[in-house]
Amino acid sequence: MAKNTLRNVALKATRKAAYLAKAGLGRGGEAFGRLEARAGERLDGAATATITPSQLVATKFHAFRPLHAAPPAGGQRPAVSVFGFFNSSGFFGGIATLITLSAVIAQELDLDLRLVHTASFEGEGDVVGFLRGQGIDFDASRIHHLDLTSRRAEGAEVPLHDEDVLVASAWWDAFAIQRMAAPHPFIYLIQDYEPIFYANGDMQLWAASTYDADGFIPVLNTSILHDFFRESRHTRVAEEALVFEPAVSVLPRTAPVATRRKKRLFFYARPSVERNLFYAGLLAIDEAFTRNPQLADDWEVWLAGNAAIPPLRLESGVTLQRLGKMSLPAYQEFMLTADLAISAMLAPHPNYPTLEFSHLGIPVITTAWETKQDLGRYSPLIHVTAPTIEAMAAKISELALADGPSPVAERDSSLTASWPQALHAVASEVAAKRKASRA
DSSP, X not given: OOOOOHHHHHHHHHHHHHHHHHHHHGGGOHHHHHHXXXXXXXXXXXXXXXXXXXXXXXXXXXXXXXXXXXXXOTTOOOEEEEEEOOOTTOOOHHHHHHHHHHHHHXXXXXXXXXXXXXXXXXXXXXXXXXXXXXXXXXXXXXXXXXXXXXXXXXXXXXXXXXXXXXXXXXXXXXXXXXXXXXXXXXXXXXXXXXXXXXXXXXXXXXXXXXXXXXSEEEEEEOHHHHHHHHHSSOXXXXXXXXXXXXXXXXXXXXXXXXXXXXXXXXXXXXXXXXXXXXXXXXXXXXXXXXXXXXXXXXXXXXXXXXXXXXXXXXXXXXXXXXXXSOOHHHHHHHHTTOSXXXXXXXXXXXXXXXXXXXHTTOOEEEEOBTTBOOOTTTOTTEEEEOSSHXXXXXXXXXXXXXXXXXXXXXXXXXXXXXXXXXXXXXXXXXXXXHHHHTO
16 A cells, blocks of 8 residues: 655645546546546555655755756856845845855956846845845846746756856755866855765765865855865865955944943844844843833844744833844844844854944854854954853843944954955956866
8 A cells, every 4th residue: 555645645636636526527537537547647656666766865955966968958048057045025235245256256357147046936036136245246137037836756857058167065966066067167156064964964064074075166145254274174175265254244333332321232133043042142132121121111122133032021121122034234224223143153254243233333242162262353242152041141241231332333344345355356256266166
């Protein structure tokens, strides 16, 4: 008897529906009779069918669904093909950096830009408008999309020119490209140490393996992440990486910081992303307000980053204000109203909110992790604490009770606001390596 897999349940439903339709149509139901018979035959075959280990793994893990290089389609021009998840509602954080780097490389090599959607396809999105906001003018006729989100265990074809440049950032996209055996090294934009996303097991090992394979040019987002790789076992990335510091795009202060009755503590709250320490951060805020009852008179607490946070109040009675997952313009506007920010990150790099708030002159609390113990190279306003409730609560208390001035109107950061400037050197090196490999 065939087991109740999703496929077999669907086949059974099809057979039942065909049977009922055939019965209802009487003499006119021959086509439904044939459909009923075919569904039954496939169910009978499923009862004894076996699959290989590779097929089993590919069914469960998207990274193992192979990509097959194929000849370019008619009229297809050579392009920088960037693999990833591109949400049509807007491009944020690491995805924004991935698209921006790919566009700058495409301009450096005079190639088109093609977004290869591998995780979810929700529409093409306004790539031209996004890049314009990053300071990059890109011809809309040279931007293309390829949807690979529905590829099955047997994989999917990727039409490629010999001149194409491939770019990936997520480990599973890098893994799939490495198995495709592309003719030229691809660009691996590394923005985190992704093995720590998983418990000890298969996924952790597969993620780590992508750093030790051949066939890619490593590009690291931030020198602080490079510091981590220099202390890791991934010597190839440590020794060969091209490194850039990101640009920080924030709204300019056009007026002095408004005086309000209460100051605003902003908490970057993402319970779905474990390395952001949502629960520890929440308990640290609660502890700070419990230890210092006067904070309730002087401070409001605002949360943003996730829409699924329930209504919350501190033990001191303070109700937390929830902003949910904000659009980029709304987030940038709100940033200008904050007086203190908490942006925990249990990872070897500084996350973007940490850099953004400090860039605006707003003190920000973040957390240490292994080689990341100090972020003074970016701003003196970044306060790195141990990733514990007690340490975070102590730092919140210290900064919230300080008699110092409100956030300054001048930016206090070593980072540029220009993405073309931030990425120019790396894009030029990538282009030079690319041309050398084709010589």
